[in-house]
Amino acid sequence: xxxxxRREFLKSSLLTAGLGAGAVLSCAPSKQEAESDLTIxxxxxxxRSVRHFKPDPVPEADLRMILDAARMAxxxxxxxxxxxxxxxxxxxILKLKEACIAASxxxxxxxxxxxxxxxxxxxxxxTEYYDRCFxxxxxxxILTDNKSRWPSYNHWDGPMAAGNLMIAARxxxxxxxxxxxxxxxxxxxxxxxxxxxxxxxxxxxxxIPVEWPETPEKKDLESFIVKESF
Amino acid sequence: xxxxxRREFLKSSLLTAGLGAGAVLSCAPSKQEAESDLTIxxxxxxxRSVRHFKPDPVPEADLRMILDAARMAxxxxxxxxxxxxxxxxxxxILKLKEACIAASxxxxxxxxxxxxxxxxxxxxxxTEYYDRCFxxxxxxxILTDNKSRWPSYNHWDGPMAAGNLMIAARxxxxxxxxxxxxxxxxxxxxxxxxxxxxxxxxxxxxxIPVEWPETPEKKDLESFIVKESF
Numbered sequence: 372x373x374x375x376x377r378r379e380f381l382k383s384s385l386l387t388a389g390l391g392a393g394a395v396l397s398c399a400p401s402k403q404e405a406e407s408d409l410t411i412x413x414x415x416x417x418x419r420s421v422r423h424f425k426p427d428p429v430p431e432a433d434l435r436m437i438l439d440a441a442r443m444a445x446x447x448x449x450x451x452x453x454x455x456x457x458x459x460x461x462x463x464i465l466k467l468k469e470a471c472i473a474a475s476x477x478x479x480x481x482x483x484x485x486x487x488x489x490x491x492x493x494x495x496x497x498t499e500y501y502d503r504c505f506x507x508x509x510x511x512x513i514l515t516d517n518k519s520r521w522p523s524y525n526h527w528d529g530p531m532a533a534g535n536l537m538i539a540a541r542x543x544x545x546x547x548x549x550x551x552x553x554x555x556x557x558x559x560x561x562x563x564x565x566x567x568x569x570x571x572x573x574x575x576x577x578x579i580p581v582e583w584p585e586t587p588e589k590k591d592l593e594s595f596i597v598k599e600s601f
Numbered sequence: 602x603x604x605x606x607r608r609e610f611l612k613s614s615l616l617t618a619g620l621g622a623g624a625v626l627s628c629a630p631s632k633q634e635a636e637s638d639l640t641i642x643x644x645x646x647x648x649r650s651v652r653h654f655k656p657d658p659v660p661e662a663d664l665r666m667i668l669d670a671a672r673m674a675x676x677x678x679x680x681x682x683x684x685x686x687x688x689x690x691x692x693x694i695l696k697l698k699e700a701c702i703a704a705s706x707x708x709x710x711x712x713x714x715x716x717x718x719x720x721x722x723x724x725x726x727x728t729e730y731y732d733r734c735f736x737x738x739x740x741x742x743i744l745t746d747n748k749s750r751w752p753s754y755n756h757w758d759g760p761m762a763a764g765n766l767m768i769a770a771r772x773x774x775x776x777x778x779x780x781x782x783x784x785x786x787x788x789x790x791x792x793x794x795x796x797x798x799x800x801x802x803x804x805x806x807x808x809i810p811v812e813w814p815e816t817p818e819k820k821d822l823e824s825f826i827v828k829e830s831f
Binding site: 409411412420438439445447455459463537538539564565573587588589592595597 | 666
C-alpha cells in the first residue's frame with residue numbers, strides 16, 4: 372500500500388471507528404511498510420499458517436487496520452455479532468501457553484498412559500511447540516455473540532471475520548493462524564474469562580514470522596469446479 | 602492491480618492450477634481493469650452485498666482468479682473440502698429464479714393466507730426482487746464435502762472460502778452477495794442436483810453491479826474490542 376493510500380485508509384477507517392481525524396496523526400508508522408505493497412491477490416495467495424514469531428511489537432495502527440478489516444466482513448442482515456479479545460499482556464499470554472501445555476500433557480496421559488521417559492520426551496516436544504506458538508506479541512480471540520440479532524447465522528459470520536483479519540494481517544506483513552484445537556476452547560474460556568454468551572470462532576497470534584512457511588500442497592483449481600450443476 | 606502484477610498473478614495462479622503458461626496468453630482481458638487497482642483494504646472496506654447486476658459477462662480469467670482466491674482460504678489441516686458449482690447457463694439460472702419465486706410465494710401462502718389481491722401484489726414484489734437477484738451472468742454455489750478428511754472443521758473452512766471469493770471479486774470490480782435463505786437450500790439442491798454428500802455454504806452471484814450500495818450503518822470498531830480478557 373502506498374503511504375498515501377495507507378493514510379487515506381487509516382483516516383477513513385479511524386473516522387468510521389469514531390475516533391476523529393486527529394487520531395490519524397498519532398498513528399505509529401508500521402515497520403512492515405515494505406510488505407504492505409501486496410495486492411489483494413498476493414495477500415490471499417501468500418497467507419500462510421504461521422506458528423513461530425519474532426518478538427517485534429505490532430504497532431497500534433496496524434492492529435486497528437487488521438481489526439477494522441475483520442469487522443467489515445459479510446454479516447447476516449448487518450448484525451455484526453463479533454467480539455475481538457486483544458491479548459498483549461505477556462503475563463496473560465504466558466497463562467494461555469501454560470494452560471495449553473498442561474492440557475496437552477493431560478490429554479496425552481489419558482490417551483497413551485506413557486512411560487515416565489516417554490512423558491518427559493513428549494513434554495519437551497509439546498513445550499517447544501507452544502513456546503513457538505506463543506512467541507507472538509498479540510493474540511486475538513474471535514467470538515460471536517449468542518445474543519446477536521440472528522444467532523443462527525453466526526457460524527457463517529464468525530469465520531468470515533477471521534478470514535478478513537488474516538488477509539489484512541498478511542497484507543501488512545504479519546503472520547496468523549486459525550487455531551482451534553491446538554489452543555483448546557476450554558483454555559481461552561478459562562484464562563480469558565469468556566462468558567457463556569459467546570461462542571469462540573478461533574484464536575490467532577499476530578506477529579512477524581520467523582519465516583514464511585512454504586505453501587502446502589494444494590489441489591488443482593479444476594478439481595473444485597463443477598460446471599453448471601451435478 | 603497493475604497490468605504487470607495482474608499478468609504475474611495470472612501466470613502463477615494458472616500454473617498452480619496446472620494449466621501451464623500457455624493458458625495465460627489466451628485469457629480474455631477484464632473489462633474491470635480500472636477497478637482492480639484497489640488495495641486489499643479498499644477491497645475489504647468497499648465490498649458490499651449486491652443484488653442487482655448488469656448483464657455484462659465475467660471474463661474467464663477473472664472468474665478463475667476469483668475461484669483461485671476462494672481455494673486459497675485457510676483450511677483445517679490443508680483439507681480443502683470445497684466444491685464450487687459455476688452456473689452460467691441462462692436456462693439453469695432461470696430455473697433457479699423460478700424456483701425461488703415459487704418457494705417464496707408458497708411460504709407466503711402458508712404464513713399469511715393472503716387475499717387474492719394481496720397475493721398478486723406480493724407476487725409482483727417477489728418477482729421484481731428475484732429478477733434483480735438473478736440478473737448476474739454467473740452464480741457460484743459453494744459447498745463443503747461431508748466426506749472430507751476432517752468434516753467437523755468444514756463449518757469454518759466453508760465461509761472462509763466464500764469470504765476470499767467475495768473480496769477477490771470486489772478487487773476486480775464485481776459484486777457478490779452471500780445468499781442463504783433468500784435462495785433456499787432446497788432450491789439449489791434440486792435445480793443443481795447437489796448430492797447429499799455436500800453441505801451448501803452459500804450461493805453468490807458474480808457480476809457488475811447496477812450500482813454499488815451505500816455502506817450500511819456499522820458499529821464502532823471500539824465496540825467489538827475486549828482488552829486482554831473479559
